[in-house]
Amino acid sequence: MKRINFYRLFLYLIFSLFMLPLSAQETNVMVRAKAKDAKFIGTSIGGAKILVKNALTGKILANGVTSGSTGNTDKIMKQDWKRSENLSEDDTAGFNATLDIDEPTFVTIEVYAPINKKQAEVMSSTQLWIIPGKDITGDGVVLEVPGFVVDILSPQTHERIDSKETIELKANIVLMCGCPITKDGIWDANQYEVKAIVKDSEGGIKEIALEQKDKPSTFQTELNLEKGLYEVMIYAYDPVTGNTGLDKTNIIVN
Template identity: 75%
Template sequence: MKGFNFYRFFCAFTFVLFAFSSIAQETSIMIRAKAKDAKFIGSSIGGAKILVKDALTGEILVEGITSGSTGNTEKIMKQDRKRNEMLSDDKTAGFNALLDIQQPKFITVEAYAPVNKKQAQVMSSTQLWVIPGKHIKGDGVVLDIPGFVVDILSPQTHERLASTEKIEIKANIVMMCGCPVTEDGIWDASQYEVKAILRNSEGISEEIEMNQKNKESTFQADLSLDKGLYEVLIYAYDPVTGNTGVDKTNIIVN
């Protein structure tokens, strides 16, 4: 072809190809945190803190909090699930991470949940490749969060109590999504082992069984203690799933 300069054409084509390939593409990744043996962690319990990092450098690329509902109880806890059938819907808690990437990137996704319950908070993580423009939607990346949230309600921290009176031990125990624990409920209180361990300053300990009574998720026991300084530890344990949770405080008995 007259006047055709192959070298110039090749250079121009290479430049255009390079320019096109170097344009960052917005890529979305739906990230969810789901309590083990329960539902999704959302707004009702404060959500899960999500960090998306460059797996090689540790740089935080994007971060946020999951928000939305805990999901459909019937679908999540009672129905059989078929392959590729979603557990979530458009109201289910999640965090939509948006990444501007020019080429495939290997990332680490971390979930810290429940974000507002420090004594119960655990970290779950996974890693995956993200391809520019190839969105991850639907259920997305689901991180499993094991455990129970255990909150000691009574006695209060550093409370002074009389050795001559009965001492009430009380704790609120819920799933990591905030779902309630009740007798004969979906999360059956009778399935879980809940105990208080009281240890004095000499290292002598006493273990007390606690039961769910008048109020959902509330476990109680009464006992008497000799004078001294005590650490109170309350734990919940599910022998079926392996879920565990702990809270601790200190009291003074006069």
């Protein structure tokens, strides 16, 4: 009887050794945010917020902000891409997420960008399996962020304007990476539709086009308004890529 118990104990110990949980392994995942039809989102515009979550539980496994340059303009915007060729370089913006996982984990990666421009910030996400010890490097996981950053420069929020004055409408508009817009440039102002929608408190609407003139990325026009309360929206639209962006403000015309 004692021999049987000893034999069972021996088998139990051997079985237990094989069933010990795997120790957590440090696994690196490079995450990058790339503006649609443009470059990577990095330090120059404040970066993109990155969240890596366990897709099943929602637990945040890693989080941070992309940092670095927007990348090589010629490589990204002018040259033909080849399969398996990295668009990024050593200094290109990204966030290296370091995960401690002891088993294959299905994750959700969320990108919020650009984080310093709340009126323009959008979320892009994807899901994938992360295998312990199997790093994802190079370009890594690249999430595309569509849109434009539109900042109304004039009129100012809640500005009071005399009805006899000519009102200047002015907006700064860039790609989500901060890339500039100029006539006949890489990001051609002639390709984009930029308009203001001016809505009064009675529901009346005026629409007027803005043009990029002297300063890169700055679109402007002028108009006159009668006395009243107005909401001013300025939008940008690219009919080729479908990129859109908008900012709004309110003014008082006395």
